[in-house]
Amino acid sequence: MKKNTVLILDFGSQYTQLIARRVRELKVFSVIEPCNVSLEKIRKINPQALILSGGPHSVYEKGAPGLCKGIFKLGVPILGICYGMQISVQTLGGLVKESKKREYGRAVMHIDSHDDLFFSLPRKITSWMSHTDQTVTLPKGFKVLAHTANTKFAAIGNKKKNLYGVQFHPEVAHTEMGSQILSNFIFRIAKCLATWKLQNFITDQIKEIRKKVGNKNVILGLSGGVDSSTAAVLLHKAIGKKLKCIFVNNGVLRKKEAENVIAIFRDKFKLNLHYADASKSFLGKLKGVVDPEKKRKIIGHEFIRVFDVESRKVKDAQFLVQGTLYPDVIESTSFFGGPTARIKSHHNVGGLPKNMKLKLIEPFRQLFKDEVREIAKLLELPNEIIGRHPFPGPGLAVRIIGEVTEERVKILQEADAIMEKIIRKHGLYDDIWQLLCVLLPLKTVGVMGDKRTYENVAAIRAVDSVDGMTADWFKMPHKTLDEISNAIINKVRGINRVVYDISSKPPATIEWE
Numbered sequence: 001m002k003k004n005t006v007l008i009l010d011f012g013s014q015y016t017q018l019i020a021r022r023v024r025e026l027k028v029f030s031v032i033e034p035c036n037v038s039l040e041k042i043r044k045i046n047p048q049a050l051i052l053s054g055g056p057h058s059v060y061e062k063g064a065p066g067l068c069k070g071i072f073k074l075g076v077p078i079l080g081i082c083y084g085m086q087i088s089v090q091t092l093g094g095l096v097k098e099s100k101k102r103e104y105g106r107a108v109m110h111i112d113s114h115d116d117l118f119f120s121l122p123r124k125i126t127s128w129m130s131h132t133d134q135t136v137t138l139p140k141g142f143k144v145l146a147h148t149a150n151t152k153f154a155a156i157g158n159k160k161k162n163l164y165g166v167q168f169h170p171e172v173a174h175t176e177m178g179s180q181i182l183s184n185f186i187f188r189i190a191k192c193l194a195t196w197k198l199q200n201f202i203t204d205q206i207k208e209i210r211k212k213v214g215n216k217n218v219i220l221g222l223s224g225g226v227d228s229s230t231a232a233v234l235l236h237k238a239i240g241k242k243l244k245c246i247f248v249n250n251g252v253l254r255k256k257e258a259e260n261v262i263a264i265f266r267d268k269f270k271l272n273l274h275y276a277d278a279s280k281s282f283l284g285k286l287k288g289v290v291d292p293e294k295k296r297k298i299i300g301h302e303f304i305r306v307f308d309v310e311s312r313k314v315k316d317a318q319f320l321v322q323g324t325l326y327p328d329v330i331e332s333t334s335f336f337g338g339p340t341a342r343i344k345s346h347h348n349v350g351g352l353p354k355n356m357k358l359k360l361i362e363p364f365r366q367l368f369k370d371e372v373r374e375i376a377k378l379l380e381l382p383n384e385i386i387g388r389h390p391f392p393g394p395g396l397a398v399r400i401i402g403e404v405t406e407e408r409v410k411i412l413q414e415a416d417a418i419m420e421k422i423i424r425k426h427g428l429y430d431d432i433w434q435l436l437c438v439l440l441p442l443k444t445v446g447v448m449g450d451k452r453t454y455e456n457v458a459a460i461r462a463v464d465s466v467d468g469m470t471a472d473w474f475k476m477p478h479k480t481l482d483e484i485s486n487a488i489i490n491k492v493r494g495i496n497r498v499v500y501d502i503s504s505k506p507p508a509t510i511e512w513e
Contacts (some may be wrong), residue, residue: 002076004193006030006186007047009037011055011065011083014506018469019051019081019171021368022182027194035065042074049077049190052084054169058098058133059083059090067091077162077190082131085156085165092139092163099134099150106174107148109155117145117157117164119184125176127154127168135167162189173470198374202234205363209238212361213319219311219358220245220321221303222273223393224261227323229385230376231363232271235321237379244314245271248306250299251279252395252404255413274313278306286397286404290441292513295404299394311358320358324365325372325468368467389434390468398513402441411494412439415458418487423462426480433465433474438501438512446489446496455496458488463510471505 006023010016010032023030031045035052042050050071057064067087072078080088086096109127111118127148135153138144142163146155157164164185170178186192220235222228222245235243245265249258258275266273285298311317364372369390376386396412397404416437423429438459446453460481462474485498501508 002048008032008051009035011035013054016053029196052080054082080165094139095137103129113145128174206238217317218319233379245273249277250282252397255417324362414492457497461501473502
């Protein structure tokens with residue numbers, strides 16, 4: 001009997017984890033393996049369905065990821081997405097070539113068959129395309145299910161063998177009714193059941209953590225954000241007093257961050273919290289550094305070094321907890337060893353030295369931000385923690401473009417605090433998924449009190465998102481923007497111009513660095 005699991009094979013798409021997230025939204029458990037996983041392991045997982053992800057390669061180029069033909073003999077429904085469709089076509093005897101017209105972004109897709117995959121959908125929808133190749137000849141037994149003006153085979157299927165392929169990306173928010181398409185595949189075609197719950201994840205993690213930790217102590221880096229706070233509560237439920245929390249001031253925190261964290265977690269929640277002020281050390285290491293990757297690496301290494309020093313004060317400490325999430329992992333490297341293209345490294349996953357003294361526990365490594373928030377609710381954390389916006393591990397260092405100095409940190413801290421206060425006053429904080437202020441490495445001419453000024457530029461960025469993998473810029477009311485701009489320019493010495501970022505993700509990332 002097949003397990004009620006969807007297995008996703010990673011061919012290097014930046015959206016691989018997003019596919020997994022969309023499946024989980026449908027209450028079906030999903031796992032990810034690299035595209036070269038053995039048939040033996042697939043049989044061991046015993047999935048109810050297979051999804052083949054997209055990828056940055058062309059199927060006909062040398063060294064491109066291949067696909068074992070034996071996968072199509074497992075008797076499991078398969079859905080190929082973008083590269084996943086193309087590699088299926090090539091493996092089964094069809095032909096894929098370079099397209100004369102690249103198709104990227106939104107495209108109107110006309111549905112030719114409403115059986116199964118496109119059941120209950122309208123005659124045409126907006127789909128999200130991202131490809132430079134196209135299917136020229138279909139394998140035997142396949143037929144066209146949908147097309148666009150530039151793509152004859154936008155969706156294909158072999159109903160008899162339950163094999164399907166889509167050239168577009170149903171997993172991204174830009175595709176209209178994309179979740180319905182995935183739902184049709186998972187429930188109508190693969191006959192999965194909606195039985196997976198985050199409460200089960202909590203129960204499994206508690207058991208796994210207890211088994212792994214035993215009688216040893218565990219150190220957790222507590223920042224006050226939803227990830228580390230939720231991890232702290234989860235670990236406390238699992239191992240109780242064996243959890244020792246350490247809060248490191250890296251010198252690039254938000255205004256009064258250190259005081260607030262201590263007040264909330266040491267005084268209110270009574271956690272065993274040790275405060276380590278290493279701000280001077282971090283800022284010293286960052287002196288003269290402008291490259292964002294170097295900043296992240298430096299902060300990552302220094303973070304672990306400080307932890308290594310502080311951990312020696314905790315007897316029998318053998319584990320370090322980090323709140324690493326899916327987006328952190330996929331933008332740094334392929335989590336499961338697949339060929340995912342790296343966008344940028346993250347402090348949790350890109351800066352860990354090989355000689356780190358503590359073993360890692362990353363309970364949320366396969367979860368997205370909204371899933372962690374759901375877990376926080378189940379663990380009954382306060383709303384002020386659950387609704388807190390994401391904040392990067394390297395802090396304001398990656399929101400200060402260029403060199404990070406104590407003076408520039410103070411300028412950004414003041415601007416950031418003013419911005420957040422105004423957003424909260426207008427009741428917009430909970431409507432925004434992530435809000436940030438960026439200090440740019442350039443100065444512009446201004447006039448204040450009839451005098452010429454030559455000072456810094458600050459950029460405001462606010463985005464709508466569900467999981468951080470895709471995002472659109474937040475349509476901020478003009479009056480609110482006007483108030484933020486005036487307040488920052490008038491109250492923050494060193495800034496004389498404010499701009500608003502209206503880029504979406506993709507193609508831009510949420511953070512500037």
